[in-house]
Amino acid sequence: MAVGTHGESFMETDPPSSRTARRGGPPPAASGPGLDGLVQVANKIRDAVESVIEGKPAVVRLALTVLLAEGHLLIEDVPGVGKTMLAKALARSVDCSVRRVQFTPDLLPSDITGVSAYNQEMREFEFKPGPVFANIVVGDEINRASPKTQSALLECMEERQVTVDGTTYELEPPFMVISTQNPVEMEGTYPLPEAQRDRFTARISMGYPDPAAEMEMLDTHGQASPLDRLSPVAHASDVRDLIEVVRRQHVSQAVRQYAIDLVGATRGHPELRLGASPRATLHLVRAARAYAALDDRDYVVPDDVQDLAVPVLAHRLLPTAEAQVDRRRPEQVVADLVKRLPVPSPGK
């Protein structure tokens, strides 16, 4: 078994308290919290995460949105802006099982999914679940692993199940993969294949903190890691309830059409070689539901879709060679589309 290059183990097991809720936990009560409860819980999680990641409310909100939308998050930014910190803070603020995988070039698929090992006592093969069997999986530097290993995540991310040696193991909700990748250091990396990227609901970049936030960060990080002080503010079952609430969010026909139009517009766009998939539409609407719920609304407005369009769509798009020469990034293309596409209104 390969060992991570970093000092810490590439697998990190969470406190045992969370393990109870890991597999086969009781299903969430049907009478979960309403929208108000959701907002309360969500605010608690947000506050917890923001106590670690300072000055990035939009990023935190997006991360939370993806969590509630049953999606996966790809955080892409230069080193040292707190990608991993965000992932870990989010993971830790929810009292659920969290695994962290440090992707390295020699990481094997079975290192992620788990292996069947022969149990000599029982005289049978026994499945040793990999780190993917957790509620939140933090994949650090995902583009450092070989494509073979990266694609080990394909099945579990989309189908929420793992198949090893012909046996399929269900993953327990909530299940969320938070991956980070570094866009600058390209030496020895394997860019994520399109199929893999398409499975991430959203890609966000942290961006540098503003000077005030950075100053405050110096203060807090001076004494001890704020992550250590972070205690879970919500239970995994709470998150499951929240997801249920989000699923019940109303999306009007007009907004659905708007999402379809927006995604469709990327497909024929002259500056894009590859447009967004129907899965992107699904993710977009799902994320919009969560986004609206976080805004304490029981219906989705086009603004939600507009706000989410760039993080949800941009990483799935491939610009044409001309657009690349013109330094047109897919983010700009999507932003332009959002500006141009009329919002649905009656009488049209």
Place this chain on the structure above:
Amino acid sequence: MRFRITVMAGVATLAGSLGLYPLFERSGWFWAGFGAVLAVGGAGLLARRLRLPALVNLLFGLVGLLLYLNLAYAASESWFVLPSPASVRHLVDLGENGWLAANRYAAPVPLLPGIELLVAAGVGLVAVLVDLLAVRLRRAAPAGLPLLAMYSVPAAVREDGVNWLAFGAGAFGFLALLMADAREQVGGWGRMVTSYHRQREVPLAGAAPPAEPAVRPDAAALAATGRRIALGAVAVAVLVPAAVPGLQPRGMLGMGGGAGGGTQTVTTPDPLVSLKRELTRLDDSVVLTYKTDDPDGPDYLRLYALDKFDGDRWTYSPLQSSAKDRLDGRDLPAPPGLSVASVREVTTRVHVRSEVKDMTFLPVPYAPSRVSVKGDWRVHGPSLMLYSLRDSAGGRDYIVRSLRARPTAAQLAAAGTYPAEVVAHYTAVPRNVPPQVRQLAQQITSGSSSALTQAVRLQRWFTQTGGFSYDLKAPAPQRGGDLADFLLHSRRGYCEQFAASMALMARILGIPSRVAMGYTPGSEVRPGEWVVRSRDAHAWPELYFEGSGWVRFEPTPAGAAGQGTAVAPGYSLPAVSAGGGSDGGTAETPDTSSPTDAESPSPSPSARHRNDEGGEEAATGQDGKKGGFTAAPWVAGAVLILLLLAVPMGLRMFTRRRRWAALTSPPKPRPRAPASQAAWDDPAAGAAHAAWREMRADALDHGLEWRASDSPRATARRLGELLELDAAGAQALTRIARAEELARYSLSRPAEPPERLRADVRTVREAFAASVGRRARWRARLLPPSTMTQTGTALRTAGNRALDVTARLNDLPARIRRR
């Protein structure tokens, strides 16, 4: 080869030649030009095929034209298709004939072979030039000059110019040539990708990706813009002259006159000036001789009827001449107003001496019914003046059959009411006629109310009681003041003053009148044969009596102390004799009891137009009409413009009212609609939508940006920041946006009552108005752009359709060639 542009050059030439249509009587001329253009185009193609220099290209065009003309007009004399000396001579002869014919006839000319040859040659020459410039030298724009030259021929010959259709055809032909040229030049850089009007929103609609990757440069928009400009220019050129009241030469200068297609204004030297000149000629030469079968002695020979008094002098309204006015041996129009009085048909054979120059009107006894004369002579229907556009009466013999009305005094006295158009045309008195003259007219005729007695009294006053003396040395009246001086002070003059004054006074009294000019009967040299000399030139007033038509009076003193050969007509004489003392004359019978006359007026006094009382007003009214600068059309135009300007405002108010009215009416119970549909149809949602649309219209009206990609809340946020609204305004804006958002996207319905939303919309509108400048505010009120955009959209759709059609037409040659 440049096949396409050669074709376009030919088409442009032909389209331009359409403008020649008013010059010809029949339409065959077009085919003559068509053949010439074909020949020239073929020759040009050949020259380019052989890659010959431009000069040879020109020669080829000319040779092609010559071959065509030779083939078409002198095929019998030529060697196969080549011109022989005989055929060339034939062509030259034909051309000369055509030239003569073209000079002989006024437009429209008959399509003689010679004229057809000239047309073919002319159009062909233009085609040669256009072909050389546009195709060989690739200068399409200067090719417009020969086209313009061809175009301006009818405009120069015919005053009323060219039909707008013909103009449009020519303009579009030239535009097509320019477009083909531009296309050719772009085409030099590679294959042209033709694109019809494509929905640019295709990528956004998301339904179907475009068939081909949209990588081509977007030249279609540019081309469409060019076409739009061209279309607009032609439309403006066609529409503006039609719409603006003052751009026609007539009307503006108050020349009035009948309009009508294909006419030409006749211009002659001032008849009154020539009258004085003739009267004072020393030699007193013979002007004409004639034979008449009228036993009572012939009537005056009339040249002109001057129907218009412009305040200074009498003139005739410009004659609009067209081919249908030709005499051609047919019967002339019936003399106006002649129905009751007995008529004698008189035949007069006139010979005008060949020494007489520039007599472009025929002297004939009134009222001619049939004239046999050689040359292009025409008749002016209302006045029965006979004139020619280029022929002179000098040296001509002609036979006139005329209807001489012989009204009795009783018939004249019992004349019916005047027709309205006669009143309108022949009783106009300019404002600047001095009041003394008006008073004088009333004074002379005081006590008599019938038109005849008034006329007779006037004539008597001039000839007997007024103390006038005939004096040829008196200066010709130049201005209105001269006439007044003649009437009030000098009382010396010759026929011109007498005739003009009496006609004017008749008009003042409300009797339709005009001044006729021509010759007295002259002197009888042998029985039935008369000689008219230049001293017999004369002017006399004609007054209109319904039933008898135009009736001559003679205010000029006759005899040795006056106009020697003038004769007072019989019907005016009884009154003269009676006017001496007793009132027993037949003419004055109705006049003796003026009270009864006033009480039971003759047939219909209202229509009779007796402007004794309201003379001033009536005259003013007439004045306005004749004076040239008529106020009424301008006022009407201004009102129309104001109305047009008020249309957007009215539309806006109407839309606003309708939107809210739909809400206040109780919602109709409607069948269950599907959930998505219900969201739009709900009454509460309807209120929100109405408020939102209303606010959108207000924002557009005030020139605020409205982004289609903004959701309600984004819009409210942006507007709130932009306008720096106060708390109340911001709240209202937020309420409207929230209601709209709920109505659009939520399951729950907006809670705001329509009245509240309406008040909110008002608040926001006021905020809009307060935030923009005064100009924008007024524009929002008067010309709300929100209503304009609807119209604009409709117009643009229509325009795009039209452009699609033109684009397809443009491609037609290419497509045909590809097959």
